[in-house]
Amino acid sequence: MLNTALKSLAWSAVALLMLLSVATPLSGITIFLLMTPMVVLYTMLRPVSFAIHIVVIAALAFLIMGGSGAIALTFGFFFLVPSIVMGHLYKKRTAAKTVVTVAFVILLAQLVTELTLFSVQYDIDFTAQLASFLDQRIQELQASDLLTGDWTGTAQAFGEAVVRLLPMLLMLCSFLLAIVTHGLSRKVLAWSGIVVPGLTPMRNWMLPKSTVLLYVIVWIIQFSMPAGSPNFWAVASDNAVPVLDFLFRIQALAFFFYLAHQKKWSNVVPILIAIPLFLIQPLYLIGLLDTAFPLRRYFDKK
Numbered sequence: 001m002l003n004t005a006l007k008s009l010a011w012s013a014v015a016l017l018m019l020l021s022v023a024t025p026l027s028g029i030t031i032f033l034l035m036t037p038m039v040v041l042y043t044m045l046r047p048v049s050f051a052i053h054i055v056v057i058a059a060l061a062f063l064i065m066g067g068s069g070a071i072a073l074t075f076g077f078f079f080l081v082p083s084i085v086m087g088h089l090y091k092k093r094t095a096a097k098t099v100v101t102v103a104f105v106i107l108l109a110q111l112v113t114e115l116t117l118f119s120v121q122y123d124i125d126f127t128a129q130l131a132s133f134l135d136q137r138i139q140e141l142q143a144s145d146l147l148t149g150d151w152t153g154t155a156q157a158f159g160e161a162v163v164r165l166l167p168m169l170l171m172l173c174s175f176l177l178a179i180v181t182h183g184l185s186r187k188v189l190a191w192s193g194i195v196v197p198g199l200t201p202m203r204n205w206m207l208p209k210s211t212v213l214l215y216v217i218v219w220i221i222q223f224s225m226p227a228g229s230p231n232f233w234a235v236a237s238d239n240a241v242p243v244l245d246f247l248f249r250i251q252a253l254a255f256f257f258y259l260a261h262q263k264k265w266s267n268v269v270p271i272l273i274a275i276p277l278f279l280i281q282p283l284y285l286i287g288l289l290d291t292a293f294p295l296r297r298y299f300d301k302k
Contacts, residue, residue: 007192008044011037012053019061022075023068034075035083035181040188042087043196050087054080078114082106086181090189096199100178107174115170167242168249172278175250203261205254207247212292215244249277251287255295262299 015037021030042050058076062069082103089099186196218237225234256270256277277283289295 011040016057019072022072032180035079036184038083039086039185043090096197103178104174111170171246203258207251207291248284248287255290
């Protein structure tokens with residue numbers, strides 16, 4: 001009992017440090033670590049004890065950070081719901097695939113909801129805002145002679161490109177948050193004697209072949225319906241396209257992890273491949289082909 005109390009205090013301290021780091025330049029890294037201490041705490045403690053720890057952590061963060069305390073609490077409460085859900089599923093010994101999928105869906109839903117409310121409330125044109133921000137940075141670099149040449153229109157084009165990639169970026173961010181949190185939480189809980197099911201190695205991930213059929217149906221609807229149609233099936237297919245696109249990119253990444261395993265390459269290779277994989281549109285076709293055809297058979301060890 002005493003050992004559990006000490007561990008919970010230690011992880012409460014870690015959660016507090018993660019919250020305090022939100023307002024620092026380290027936030028780009030620590031935001032992917034923020035859920036882990038909360039997941040660990042919920043898995044280790046009873047709900048009432050967990051609630052007490054969270055209230056104390058939030059109060060200390062707010063008092064220590066002063067004016068920036070609201071920012072830390074906003075991030076903390078944003079990640080609280082998926083953390084509680086993951087911890088609850090760990091207590092029930094739910095399969096890792098289900099835990100990660102549920103966390104991914106919750107995080108994505110929260111991100112989309114927050115972004116929608118934010119844009120509606122403040123009537124923000126994200127393309128224009130990004131273009132304005134980038135244009136200012138370009139002008140600053142040109143003024144300091146660090147950048148030369150004609151960059152007219154570059155900021156606007158880049159802003160439009162980022163907005164087009166926004167659904168993909170939101171799904172990728174949610175996926176990374178869920179995967180990183182699961183991996184770290186599982187190791188931490190194992191040190192505490194709590195066994196949590198692990199994911200199947202990514203090289204063995206495989207979408208069902210029915211996903212290809214769904215993809216074909218979606219594109220038939222896309223081509224048969226006029227653009228911007230309010231028809232239910234047209235709207236459903238419009239929303240299904242980025243989801244299927246993302247799933248096939250994940251499948252393509254799994255294929256490269258499989259290839260790296262077969263060829264005895266370092267895992268760094270598929271991780272580096274992931275960068276263009278999620279940025280270059282046609283590369284999702286690799287995942288589509290890997291799902292539809294037995295590509296991996298040609299790379300099996302003899």
